[in-house]
Amino acid sequence: MENILTGKKRPVKRKPRRLVTPAGLFGLLTVFELICLIRLLFSDAVMENPLHLLPLVLFIGLEWIYYGFSRAVGRTHVELEASAFFLTSIGFIALTGVLPSAAWMQLLGVAAGLVVYNLVIWFMGSIDRVVKYKVWVGVGGVLLLAANLIFGSIIYGAQNWIKIGPITFQPSEFVKIAFVMTGTATLDRLQSSRHLTWFLAFFAVCMGALFYMGDFGTACIFFVTFLVIAFLRSGDWKTLILFCAGAAAGAALILKFKPYIAKRFEAWRHVWEFADTSGYQQTQLLMSVASGGLLGLGPGLGVLHTVAASTTDLMFGVVCEEWGLLLGIAAVSVYVGWALFAGRLAGRTRSSVYSIAACAAASLLLFQAALNLFGVTDILPLTGVTLPFVSRGSSSMIACWGLLGFLKAADSRTYKQGRHAA
Amino acid sequence: MKKVIHRATLVYILIGLFCVGMAAFLVTWFFNSSDWVMNERNRHIFAKGFMQNTGEIYDRDGILLAYSENGLRYYADDPEIRAAMLHTVGDTENFISKSIQKQFSSKLSGYNLLGGLHMLEEWEQGGTVNLTVSAQVSKVALEQLGNRKGAVCVYNYKTGEVLCSVSTPSYDPSNKPDIDPESEEYKGVYVNRVLSGLYPPGSTFKIVTAAAAIENIPDILTREFVCTGEYQASDGVIKCNGVHGKLNFSEALAESCNSVFSQVAIELGAVRLTEQAEKMGFNQEFTVDGMSYPGGSYDVSNAGASDLGWSGIGQYTDMANPFTMMTIAGGIANGGTAVQPRLVNNVLGPLNIPTHIGKASEGEPMMDSSTASILADMMHGAVLNNYGANNFEGLDLCAKTGTAEVNETDRPHAWFVGFVRNEEAPLAFAVVIENGGSGFQAAGSVANAVLQACVEVLNEK
Numbered sequence: 001m002e003n004i005l006t007g008k009k010r011p012v013k014r015k016p017r018r019l020v021t022p023a024g025l026f027g028l029l030t031v032f033e034l035i036c037l038i039r040l041l042f043s044d045a046v047m048e049n050p051l052h053l054l055p056l057v058l059f060i061g062l063e064w065i066y067y068g069f070s071r072a073v074g075r076t077h078v079e080l081e082a083s084a085f086f087l088t089s090i091g092f093i094a095l096t097g098v099l100p101s102a103a104w105m106q107l108l109g110v111a112a113g114l115v116v117y118n119l120v121i122w123f124m125g126s127i128d129r130v131v132k133y134k135v136w137v138g139v140g141g142v143l144l145l146a147a148n149l150i151f152g153s154i155i156y157g158a159q160n161w162i163k164i165g166p167i168t169f170q171p172s173e174f175v176k177i178a179f180v181m182t183g184t185a186t187l188d189r190l191q192s193s194r195h196l197t198w199f200l201a202f203f204a205v206c207m208g209a210l211f212y213m214g215d216f217g218t219a220c221i222f223f224v225t226f227l228v229i230a231f232l233r234s235g236d237w238k239t240l241i242l243f244c245a246g247a248a249a250g251a252a253l254i255l256k257f258k259p260y261i262a263k264r265f266e267a268w269r270h271v272w273e274f275a276d277t278s279g280y281q282q283t284q285l286l287m288s289v290a291s292g293g294l295l296g297l298g299p300g301l302g303v304l305h306t307v308a309a310s311t312t313d314l315m316f317g318v319v320c321e322e323w324g325l326l327l328g329i330a331a332v333s334v335y336v337g338w339a340l341f342a343g344r345l346a347g348r349t350r351s352s353v354y355s356i357a358a359c360a361a362a363s364l365l366l367f368q369a370a371l372n373l374f375g376v377t378d379i380l381p382l383t384g385v386t387l388p389f390v391s392r393g394s395s396s397m398i399a400c401w402g403l404l405g406f407l408k409a410a411d412s413r414t415y416k417q418g419r420h421a422a
Numbered sequence: 423m424k425k426v427i428h429r430a431t432l433v434y435i436l437i438g439l440f441c442v443g444m445a446a447f448l449v450t451w452f453f454n455s456s457d458w459v460m461n462e463r464n465r466h467i468f469a470k471g472f473m474q475n476t477g478e479i480y481d482r483d484g485i486l487l488a489y490s491e492n493g494l495r496y497y498a499d500d501p502e503i504r505a506a507m508l509h510t511v512g513d514t515e516n517f518i519s520k521s522i523q524k525q526f527s528s529k530l531s532g533y534n535l536l537g538g539l540h541m542l543e544e545w546e547q548g549g550t551v552n553l554t555v556s557a558q559v560s561k562v563a564l565e566q567l568g569n570r571k572g573a574v575c576v577y578n579y580k581t582g583e584v585l586c587s588v589s590t591p592s593y594d595p596s597n598k599p600d601i602d603p604e605s606e607e608y609k610g611v612y613v614n615r616v617l618s619g620l621y622p623p624g625s626t627f628k629i630v631t632a633a634a635a636i637e638n639i640p641d642i643l644t645r646e647f648v649c650t651g652e653y654q655a656s657d658g659v660i661k662c663n664g665v666h667g668k669l670n671f672s673e674a675l676a677e678s679c680n681s682v683f684s685q686v687a688i689e690l691g692a693v694r695l696t697e698q699a700e701k702m703g704f705n706q707e708f709t710v711d712g713m714s715y716p717g718g719s720y721d722v723s724n725a726g727a728s729d730l731g732w733s734g735i736g737q738y739t740d741m742a743n744p745f746t747m748m749t750i751a752g753g754i755a756n757g758g759t760a761v762q763p764r765l766v767n768n769v770l771g772p773l774n775i776p777t778h779i780g781k782a783s784e785g786e787p788m789m790d791s792s793t794a795s796i797l798a799d800m801m802h803g804a805v806l807n808n809y810g811a812n813n814f815e816g817l818d819l820c821a822k823t824g825t826a827e828v829n830e831t832d833r834p835h836a837w838f839v840g841f842v843r844n845e846e847a848p849l850a851f852a853v854v855i856e857n858g859g860s861g862f863q864a865a866g867s868v869a870n871a872v873l874q875a876c877v878e879v880l881n882e883k
Binding site: 224227228231232235240272275276283284286287289290291292293294295296297298301303321324325329332335336339340342343346347352355356359362363366367369370373374377379380 | 425426427428429430432433434436437439440441443444446447448450451454455456458459461463464465466533534535536537538539540543544
């Protein structure tokens with residue numbers, strides 16, 4: 001376009017170029033996974049039975065199927081999924097090195113997680129739908145918890161497992177999705193602290209059930225998520241502080257009157273003194289992380305995988321020991337990235353329901369990661385929660401993808417149809 | 423909407439807390455990971471508390487002293503070398519605390535922050551420690567000590583290289599016998615007596631008293647003394663080992679005359695004697711390759727006149743350490759300032775990258791060089807006139823014996839401390855034999871055999 005008066009060309013406004021195209025991003029991810037796959041070829045487990053690599057190959061295939069689907073429904077941005085796949089693949093690769101037989105269930109979890117992820121995105125697509133079904137979501141959550149209390153069996157000290165035939169799952173994981181959804185949906189369109197009653201009641205039921213099951217880690221996660229939702233809705237620092245003080249007082253009372261609960265945390269900050277008893281998992285993890293160095297020992301060469309709950313609660317240690325602390329840090333930074341993403345989205349969404357849901361989901365994932373990481377590394381007491389997307393466990397995997405759906409739903413680009421990437 | 427933007431601060435607070443937690447972990451990791459790796463519970467290196475999987479240790483001539491294979495620890499081929507080097511190399515259980523295997527455990531494993539234990543785990547390549555110690559010489563020392571308890575150490579006083587370091591009782595770590603550390607046979611078997619042993623020095627302490635006298639009493643060398651078989655102090659009597667009659671100071675050292683030395687000690691006084699003892703290492707703490715060892719103890723703060731006299735001849739409450747006595751001899755030989763001894767020549771990491779290189783370094787001056795030279799001549803005179811130069815063929819030896827009384831019933835500890843004046847073989851040594859009896863008779867031949875072996879090893883190069 002030429003300016004008639006000056007004859008100069010008007011500078012053409014260009015769209016800011018992306019660093020990497022969506023396909024490029026998935027390409028990079030695949031390169032990373034293939035490098036790890038080649039390394040796995042030399043591990044004892046795969047040398048013994050090359051079929052152990054099949055779940056990983058299918059996992060990479062699943063990523064590209066998802067990529068195709070994503071383009072087909074017109075989504076132009078895949079950073080969120082790519083980062084989640086990155087995290088998932090780290091867990092998947094580490095699992096292949098130490099417990100390849102479990103990789104099939106994990107693959108199933110990822111596939112189911114992707115379905116739930118898209119269901120959440122679809123459900124959140126219409127604000128009317130969200131408001132309309134809010135009660136049912138809450139009721140569903142309560143029913144899940146009730147089922148847990150009635151049919152639940154105790155594994156690793158907490159009654160949060162249900163067994164149906166050969167399948168075991170943790171309903172409390174799915175309640176996380178219901179919790180975020182109920183917390184935000186009861187908001188209506190007004191920024192008021194009314195209609196909070198529903199949510200408060202649901203929160204109380206969840207906390208009660210979790211305490212009854214002895215799952216204190218998950219209870220903490222629900223509490224923090226509740227704080228985030230309550231604060232984003234009310235903006236009241238005083239209420240926030242009041243809740244925190246109440247929780248602290250409650251915790252102090254529990255520890256005073258139920259000393260056996262306090263005993264569970266006796267090793268905190270003293271793990272080496274309890275290295276053969278209640279500090280066993282933490283000290284084993286610290287020694288393994290140190291032995292792995294920044295670059296890791298290589299798949300199957302670690303020793304942490306022989307410790308109980310190594311591929312669930314201690315998965316961070318297995319990743320660091322065999323694949324290096326650098327990869328562990330890379331994985332951890334993803335949670336921070338999501339929380340920053342959610343924080344930046346706040347106020348830019350078409351309804352504050354989306355902002356709050358995204359902030360709540362990202363905070364939940366970040367806090368759960370914190371409880372896991374800092375619990376096993378003795379920065380915080382050990383509570384036994386999983387590391388989102390990385391730990392083995394299908395229920396957890398499905399719930400994590402579901403929660404990620406709230407972040408995707410808050411991204412205004414998600415529902416713009418028919419546009420193609422530059 | 424703006425409200426929500428503002429309220430998202432809470433999310434950023436959570437991110438901040440998360441980063442603080444992560445930083446706390448990474449800082450702890452950075453400063454402690456080496457300790458975590460070396461924890462006896464770490465199954466990469468230890469099995470049931472035994473250090474099995476780690477790097478190799480060689481003697482100065484490349485003799486393999488310790489290595490791991492398929493997660494098990496092995497030692498030298500020669501069973502006598504295994505026993506002779508036990509306290510220097512260390513044991514699989516890590517009971518011997520003053521040992522290379524314990525002190526260099528982290529470097530031996532090849533551990534580093536970047537690769538962790540990767541080289542050890544995947545390629546069976548840990549670090550390598552190359553010692554200055556000669557396995558052959560140590561073997562001779564062990565043979566000489568036989569079933570007597572004691573310590574022998576020799577070092578090159580020009581370079582600081584320790585050639586011999588042997589502590590008995592010992593055992594073969596590859597065929598460990600049933601050991602009751604309380605039994606008479608194996609009492610203190612896990613103690614490296616060279617570095618941890620503390621014994622009354624007896625007459626070897628006369629070296630210290632002599633140094634103080636030469637530095638502080640101008641006419642000491644021209645004075646004439648009379649020994650009547652004892653010295654009468656104001657509050658007691660110090661017995662001598664003989665009746666030496668008229669003699670000068672040099673002759674007094676050669677005869678190891680208690681009358682003269684207790685008299686001189688009392689004349690010097692507690693302050694000057696303590697000052698000299700501390701300059702030579704007493705009441706101090708030293709380290710060799712990171713392992714601490716005592717300089718001995720000399721405390722006359724509550725001593726009366728006769729106590730001071732006894733302290734000047736190495737009795738009273740005096741305590742000496744073999745490694746320190748060797749260093750004192752090295753200091754005299756080296757002109758008054760000792761080159762600090764060292765056991766490790768170098769340490770190589772994985773891929774043979776040096777992670778530690780031993781270097782000669784001088785300690786604090788012990789005495790003037792003129793004093794050192796006079797003292798050396800006096801110690802040489804002792805060998806010529808008393809111990810007999812033909813007992814030390816080919817060695818220009820300067821030395822002092824010690825027969826340290828322990829109590830009424832047990833035989834005294836036998837000491838022999840000194841050095842060889844030879845540019846080709848600059849060797850300083852200390853030998854102590856527990857309840858060995860007379861210093862020269864018990865320790866003299868041990869010192870000779872070990873020194874001859876050292877000269878041979880040095881000449882081979």
